[in-house]
Amino acid sequence: MIALWIVLGLIVLILIWGIATYNGFMVLKRRIENAWAQIDVQLKRRYDLIPNLVNSVKGYMKYEQETLNKVVDARAKAVSAQTIPDKIQAEGALTQALRGLLAVVENYPDLKASEEVSTLMEELRNTENLISFARQFYNDNVMTYNTKLSIFPANVVGNMFAFKPATFWEIAAAEEREAPKVDLTKL
Numbered sequence: 049m050i051a052l053w054i055v056l057g058l059i060v061l062i063l064i065w066g067i068a069t070y071n072g073f074m075v076l077k078r079r080i081e082n083a084w085a086q087i088d089v090q091l092k093r094r095y096d097l098i099p100n101l102v103n104s105v106k107g108y109m110k111y112e113q114e115t116l117n118k119v120v121d122a123r124a125k126a127v128s129a130q131t132i133p134d135k136i137q138a139e140g141a142l143t144q145a146l147r148g149l150l151a152v153v154e155n156y157p158d159l160k161a162s163e164e165v166s167t168l169m170e171e172l173r174n175t176e177n178l179i180s181f182a183r184q185f186y187n188d189n190v191m192t193y194n195t196k197l198s199i200f201p202a203n204v205v206g207n208m209f210a211f212k213p214a215t216f217w218e219i220a221a222a223e224e225r226e227a228p229k230v231d232l233t234k235l
Contacts (some may be wrong), residue, residue: 049173054095057174058178065162068142068164068207069201069202069205070169070205072196072202073193073196073202073205073206073209073211075170076192076193076196077193077211077214078143078234079189079192079193080190080193080214082184083186083188083189083190084132084186086182086185086186087179087182087183087186087217089182090175090178090179090182091126093171093175093178094142094175094176094179095123095126095127096148097133097168097171097172097175098119098123098172099120099123099173100121100168101165101168102116102119102120102149102170104162104164104165104168105149105156105165108156108159109160112152115148115149115152116149118145118148118149119142119145119149121143121145122138122142122144122145122146123142123145125141125142125192126138126139126141126142128193132138132215136215136217136218143176146172146176150169150172153165153169179222182187183217186217187217189214190214190215190216190217191216193213193214194214197213198213198227199212199216204228
């Protein structure tokens, strides 16, 4: 009789542990979703700023249409990306295009003196910082979730309920790690 109570007690403990582990995975998944939503808010702000910035500098940058077109095209691809991996890749290309634009703007004294352009550039820099912080928060949550998913015994529950590893937001290409190249021969 005591052995039966011990077995029942162990079963109850295992069941409670399994439920707690499952709920822990769900909490972490919701944190990742929330972190992604925070990134999305900042990306939307970025998308709204880019057309204003491009329109503000267009008249000054007659010889830089290629740079402006790269920004506009990269923005369009980023806005239309559907999956997280596609979004991450498109955002990397947009970041690179924006770096090129910002580098070119620095070479136009009239642009740097324009209050409208200065305000937009400052807003864009602030937005880029917010995106960076949101990405870090997202990646921290992904790391916690993926770690829990890979360690024993929590991975048993994770595999039972088909939890999949989340995708980190990483810099995908070596070019994105480099400073943009600016051709000043057109000036």
